[in-house]
Amino acid sequence: MPHFEDDQQGDGKVLTKTKTKTRLARPRLYKVLLHNDDFTPREFVVMVLQHVFHMTESDASRLMLYVHKNGVGVVGLYPFSVAETKVAEVGSLAQQAEVPLLCTIEPDEGDGKGDGDGDGSGNDDVN
Ligand code: TYC
Numbered sequence: 001m002p003h004f005e006d007d008q009q010g011d012g013k014v015l016t017k018t019k020t021k022t023r024l025a026r027p028r029l030y031k032v033l034l035h036n037d038d039f040t041p042r043e044f045v046v047m048v049l050q051h052v053f054h055m056t057e058s059d060a061s062r063l064m065l066y067v068h069k070n071g072v073g074v075v076g077l078y079p080f081s082v083a084e085t086k087v088a089e090v091g092s093l094a095q096q097a098e099v100p101l102l103c104t105i106e107p108d109e110g111d112g113k114g115d116g117d118g119d120g121s122g123n124d125d126v127n
Contacts, residue, residue, distance in 0.1 A: 031077055036071050037101065044101070
């Protein structure tokens, strides 16, 4: 039974409002990794990074040298479909040029703080 004071219109009817919160989960991101090899020319790697990932020549050269030294490096973080397309583009350029340049995808496990479920709770628990 509604309380007397809830009848703000004085017509015997009580209005109730329902608020619905809709939160979208943060889209999962994927790392695009570039792998070193002993055969692909440095200039070719730089050209691919500029063409496929829209890097400047100096950023592309820096990343190419990092991968050359360390064996692998992260080119960028992308939603899955974008990451997949870029990896395919690199693969197709490498195949045309007959070089073994390898690019792969790996899920971004994020900052280690969780919250991949997008609820702002700081964990990935199912609510
Ligand atoms: N290591 C190659 C060379 O010395 C250059 C290279 C760099 C190849 C980065 C692949 O992802 C790569 N010619």
